[in-house]
Amino acid sequence: MKQQGEDLNAFEQLELGTVRTLMYGAIAGACSEAATYPFEVVRRQLQMQVRATKMNALQTCIKIVEHGGFPALYAGLIPSLLQVLPSAAISYFVYEFMKIVLKVQ
Structure with a gap:
């Protein structure tokens, strides 16, 4: 930790820290x-x-569920998550970081 008189840089001002901010962004992206x-x-x-x-x-949704069951609506979710998670995590991190840099509350 810095001494009381020294200013913290933007990375040190992140409330959750870098890793947690990235993880929460990834979780939000996965839920979305x-x-x-x-x-x-x-x-x-x-x-x-x-x-x-x-x-x-x-009608299309009913047809999909009739032919493949409820899991058919989620067919291909894993590859899609592998594409979305990094971008969601980075986007959330940059958003939080820029709020600090631009001094936006």
Whole structure:
């Protein structure tokens, strides 16, 4: 720790520290991705439909669950998390860091 008269740099002013800030950003990104991923699966299925057999989002979701069960809505979540987690962690860290640097409360 610095002496009382010395100023702390921006890294030392982070309330949670660097590692915790990155971890909390990654956790927030994982929660966000897990909550929205089924909607992405339905959206992709809607985009692949041909005009003759167009269904709405609810019908598409029901069809996915009927054919693959509830886990089909989360098919491919792990690779997506591997892509999202680092960017979410870094984004949250930079956000918190810049709040300190720019002296924004």
